[in-house]
Amino acid sequence: MDPIVEEGPEGYSEPKLEEWGTVTDLTQTGLTHPGADAKQGSAASQGV
Amino acid sequence: MAREPVAVLFQPEDARLARHPEVFGMDPASRIVALCEAMTCSSAWARLRGDARLAVRPDAGIIGILGTVASGDRPILDVVGGHVAGLLEHLHPVPYAEAERACFELAEIIRARLQPDELADARVVPIPRGGLIVAAMLAYALGLPPDQVGGSAATGGVTILVDDCAISGTRLRERLAVDPHRPSIVALLYAHPDLCRRVEASSAAVIACVAARDLVDHAIDRPDYEAWRRRWAERSPQDLWTGDPDHVVFPWNEPDALVWNEVSEAAEAGWRVAPPSWCLKNRVAAHPGDVQRCEPQPGSVMPADTTVWADVDGMTLVAGLGDPRAVALRGSAAAMWRGIARTGSADETADAVGRQYDMTSERVRNDLESFIARLTQRGVLVAR
Numbered sequence: 001m002d003p004i005v006e007e008g009p010e011g012y013s014e015p016k017l018e019e020w021g022t023v024t025d026l027t028q029t030g031l032t033h034p035g036a037d038a039k040q041g042s043a044a045s046q047g048v
Numbered sequence: 049m050a051r052e053p054v055a056v057l058f059q060p061e062d063a064r065l066a067r068h069p070e071v072f073g074m075d076p077a078s079r080i081v082a083l084c085e086a087m088t089c090s091s092a093w094a095r096l097r098g099d100a101r102l103a104v105r106p107d108a109g110i111i112g113i114l115g116t117v118a119s120g121d122r123p124i125l126d127v128v129g130g131h132v133a134g135l136l137e138h139l140h141p142v143p144y145a146e147a148e149r150a151c152f153e154l155a156e157i158i159r160a161r162l163q164p165d166e167l168a169d170a171r172v173v174p175i176p177r178g179g180l181i182v183a184a185m186l187a188y189a190l191g192l193p194p195d196q197v198g199g200s201a202a203t204g205g206v207t208i209l210v211d212d213c214a215i216s217g218t219r220l221r222e223r224l225a226v227d228p229h230r231p232s233i234v235a236l237l238y239a240h241p242d243l244c245r246r247v248e249a250s251s252a253a254v255i256a257c258v259a260a261r262d263l264v265d266h267a268i269d270r271p272d273y274e275a276w277r278r279r280w281a282e283r284s285p286q287d288l289w290t291g292d293p294d295h296v297v298f299p300w301n302e303p304d305a306l307v308w309n310e311v312s313e314a315a316e317a318g319w320r321v322a323p324p325s326w327c328l329k330n331r332v333a334a335h336p337g338d339v340q341r342c343e344p345q346p347g348s349v350m351p352a353d354t355t356v357w358a359d360v361d362g363m364t365l366v367a368g369l370g371d372p373r374a375v376a377l378r379g380s381a382a383a384m385w386r387g388i389a390r391t392g393s394a395d396e397t398a399d400a401v402g403r404q405y406d407m408t409s410e411r412v413r414n415d416l417e418s419f420i421a422r423l424t425q426r427g428v429l430v431a432r
Contacts, residue, residue: 015419018377021374022373022374023369026130027058
């Protein structure tokens with residue numbers, strides 16, 4: 001099993017929860033508006 | 049350009065994946081992972097992947113995109129749920145055997161259009177890259193020798209311009225413009241009949257534009273069809289046809305699907321849904337290491353069924369469908385999360401984190417209990 005702490009063992013400190021971004025749930029979009037503002041067709045090559 | 053933190057979650061309908069077991073596999077957990085691997089092949093993901101990860105919860109069918117994105121890329125991310133659902137709804141995989149059958153039918157259509165002496169003087173010219181594969185099969189089906197395949201026409205004979213599919217017709221128009229007076233038959237495996245008629249009308253040199261299989265336009269089912277069609281016709285004035293047909297995917301090619309980016313005000317290649325195991329083009333574009341599987345060990349404390357997480361830029365980002373805000377965990381917090389996910393046990397996590405930081409388990413345990421309580425309150429952990 002991989003080590004639980006993968007970075008070097010720097011000094012221990014009390015665990016903190018930092019607020020990150022808003023959670024956006026797009027499930028309903030997929031259910032009610034499959035397709036979005038999209039269409040099939042060629043795009044300029046982006047090298048992928 | 050400014051960057052912003054993101055935590056986008058969605059649950060694709062497994063029923064859409066289950067329609068294609070030959071593409072996505074037989075069980076729901078494998079199917080959702082295959083879809084994630086397909087998404088990493090996308091042009092959209094190529095732009096997002098630097099500071100974002102795809103997290104997948106196979107047991108719950110949840111996909112999360114966690115990290116930061118440039119503000120200009122946010123629209124590409126915000127359409128992912130609807131775009132992927134739309135592609136899956138109309139997904140039409142074409143296996144090699146079916147492509148071969150279609151090539152032989154295409155050969156019969158061409159024979160009906162050309163006299164034997166015209167066919168003997170014709171040249172099959174592929175549009176790279178998918179057209180090369182089809183052109184080879186078509187040449188066999190027509191019984192044409194190698195010197196009638198590829199290159200440019202040296203004589204006055206007919207060019208049979210070949211591609212696997214044509215949707216908007218943009219590339220066909222560009223290719224026909226290279227030799228505008230050359231008598232040509234445009235031969236496609238898949239196309240909408242209206243596109244074929246418009247290709248024929250676009251140049252007097254086009255004898256015919258034929259397809260082995262007709263595509264159906266699903267855009268007409270949209271409640272906003274007229275507005276949608278006008279909008280996209282204005283955005284892509286070079287297109288010969290505007291529609292939204294089946295998402296035809298070949299074992300060698302998944303065609304582009306465009307999404308509108310209102311920040312850049314441009315149509316950009318969006319998401320892909322054909323797994324690299326099924327599609328050659330996607331096999332070389334895939335970034336399977338970008339997919340982080342969230343597979344918690346069952347136990348007395350574990351991530352909730354609706355929670356995903358990913359290691360990004362030295363942090364562990366955690367997001368749950370029931371929590372309005374994602375959280376970023378660093379250092380000891382990240383270690384505690386990973387311990388819980390991997391062991392399902394507060395005791396084992398406290399021991400492991402204590403060993404790692406050279407701390408007593410008792411000191412770690414007090415912090416861990418508070419950590420678990422706060423995350424349980426947010427709904428991203430469950431403790432029994």
